[in-house]
Amino acid sequence: MDKFVVRGGNPLLGTIKVSGAKNSALPCMAAAILTEEEVVLENIPQVRDIETERKLLESMGATCELGYGRAQHRTTIQCAVLSDPEAKYEIVKTMRASSLVLGPLVARTGMARVAAPGGCAIGGRPIDLHLKGLELMGAKITQEHGYIEARTDRLKGAHILFDKITVTGTEDLLMAAVLADGETLMENCAQEPEVTDLAAMLTGMGAHIEGAGTSTIRVQGVSKLNGVKHRINPDRIEAGTFLVAGAISGGDLNVDCCNPKHLAAVIAKLEECGVRLDVGKDSIRVRSEGKLKAADMATVEYPGFPTDMQAQFMALATQCEGTSVITENIFENRFMHVSELNRMGANIKVDGRTATVRGGTPLQSAAVMCSDLRASASLVLAALIADGETILDRVYHIDRGYERIEEKLRGVGAQIRRMGEVFGKR
Numbered sequence: 001m002d003k004f005v006v007r008g009g010n011p012l013l014g015t016i017k018v019s020g021a022k023n024s025a026l027p028c029m030a031a032a033i034l035t036e037e038e039v040v041l042e043n044i045p046q047v048r049d050i051e052t053e054r055k056l057l058e059s060m061g062a063t064c065e066l067g068y069g070r071a072q073h074r075t076t077i078q079c080a081v082l083s084d085p086e087a088k089y090e091i092v093k094t095m096r097a098s099s100l101v102l103g104p105l106v107a108r109t110g111m112a113r114v115a116a117p118g119g120c121a122i123g124g125r126p127i128d129l130h131l132k133g134l135e136l137m138g139a140k141i142t143q144e145h146g147y148i149e150a151r152t153d154r155l156k157g158a159h160i161l162f163d164k165i166t167v168t169g170t171e172d173l174l175m176a177a178v179l180a181d182g183e184t185l186m187e188n189c190a191q192e193p194e195v196t197d198l199a200a201m202l203t204g205m206g207a208h209i210e211g212a213g214t215s216t217i218r219v220q221g222v223s224k225l226n227g228v229k230h231r232i233n234p235d236r237i238e239a240g241t242f243l244v245a246g247a248i249s250g251g252d253l254n255v256d257c258c259n260p261k262h263l264a265a266v267i268a269k270l271e272e273c274g275v276r277l278d279v280g281k282d283s284i285r286v287r288s289e290g291k292l293k294a295a296d297m298a299t300v301e302y303p304g305f306p307t308d309m310q311a312q313f314m315a316l317a318t319q320c321e322g323t324s325v326i327t328e329n330i331f332e333n334r335f336m337h338v339s340e341l342n343r344m345g346a347n348i349k350v351d352g353r354t355a356t357v358r359g360g361t362p363l364q365s366a367a368v369m370c371s372d373l374r375a376s377a378s379l380v381l382a383a384l385i386a387d388g389e390t391i392l393d394r395v396y397h398i399d400r401g402y403e404r405i406e407e408k409l410r411g412v413g414a415q416i417r418r419m420g421e422v423f424g425k426r
């Protein structure tokens with residue numbers, strides 16, 4: 001099992017490039033199911049979840065080529081034939097976003113069979129709202145032996161009011177609605193840039209969508225969609241992680257190829273902590289000069305502070321003078337990094353959904369365990385400033401969503417290397 005070895009103490013200096021967003025690329029790959037024609041996606045990150053999605057599409061009869069060499073970061077998907085419209089448990093269990101194939105499969109083939117996603121390290125993660133929406137659109141849903149089955153002759157447009165804001169739920173039902181018969185009105189939708197990215201791709205395929213990026217989306221269904229070439233948005237969470245890396249290490253880092261507009265809440269919070277940021281059109285320079293100050297933070301849906309940056313912000317809070325109160329409002333169990341940060345010398349106490357961080361504590365190296373994707377990122381950030389050599393176990397979690405993070409960080413002066421098996425071997 002791969003591990004990272006990190007020797008702390010180096011300020012990060014230079015330019016680091018942000019890859020395409022995993023959380024945009026996954027729904028966009030699933031959207032290829034909606035057409036018989038070829039779909040080309042650019043700026044695809046080379047991360048493990050993308051490889052898993054490729055396997056998922058291929059297991060259904062699609063062809064999906066991930067470009068290497070000159071065609072790096074591009075994928076070409078052809079879903080002319082979907083001989084087996086099923087997402088098997090072996091694949092779903094490794095990637096919760098597999099549930100994103102439910103809507104497009106039932107819209108295109110009238111039938112989908114998807115293993116019910118299990119809980120994971122950050123909470124229960126039900127998909128009841130995806131299923132409720134599909135039922136409103138006329139699908140008959142059954143659940144047996146751990147599989148969800150959806151069937152219909154053709155989906156019908158419907159009025160869907162989400163009980164709770166859900167990102168992949170909005171995406172899943174948007175993909176169902178574009179091929180449904182008539183109008184679908186979706187209210188209380190997620191407004192994340194990943195939803196907008198997917199809607200832009202679907203529009204390029206001939207879908208009629210209004211309001212993506214707001215809480216109300218209106219879709220006029222069409223009978224057929226065409227192929228498309230679409231470029232995936234930069235990853236705002238990877239960019240945010242690098243901003244914290246620059247700040248926590250006391251460096252001078254240019255985070256390049258990002259979209260600062262998608263990072264407004266993260267930028268505001270870092271500035272509140274005393275981090276100096278120079279925001280450009282598609283890059284952000286981060287410097288920390290002088291002492292960092294504590295700031296309270298609560299995760300909320302976009303455009304608020306993202307839950308996917310909570311763990312990384314907590315690593316920074318350990319270095320801020322004063323007490324930061326961090327509230328996790330999206331997932332009920334997303335503090336798995338706390339015990340590991342405390343083992344490195346942090347002073348964090350958790351009470352329900354709130355973590356109280358008494359900052360300004362020096363961090364020491366330790367052997368630590370990665371429990372999920374963003375928890376792993378927070379441990380890498382802590383290790384960058386810890387005194388001595390930190391060993392991070394189970395870094396397969398970080399490989400799900402960060403493209404060669406150790407190489408990128410090494411490129412700007414971090415001492416980090418991977419032990420064990422080489423990632424990317426197939």
Ligand SMILES: CC(=O)N[C@H]1[C@@H](OP(=O)(O)OP(=O)(O)OC[C@H]2O[C@@H](n3ccc(=O)[nH]c3=O)[C@H](O)[C@@H]2O)O[C@H](CO)[C@@H](O)[C@@H]1O
Nearest residue numbers: 023097125126127128129130165166167168169308330331
């Ligand atoms: C692949 C992807 O894009 N993943 C992101 C997506 O996950 P994901 O789309 O799974 O997260 P949701 O937005 O759906 O979850 C938000 C909340 O709604 C609840 N819920 C969700 C669906 C449902 O049917 N019923 C229900 O109760 C969840 O348990 C959670 O408490 O958005 C999250 C919130 O920004 C991010 O942390 C994830 O990185």
Ligand SMILES: C=C(OP(=O)(O)O)C(=O)O
Nearest residue numbers: 023096097308373374401
């Ligand atoms: C929680 C995340 O991803 P997923 O929804 O795929 O588990 C994440 O990207 O932080």
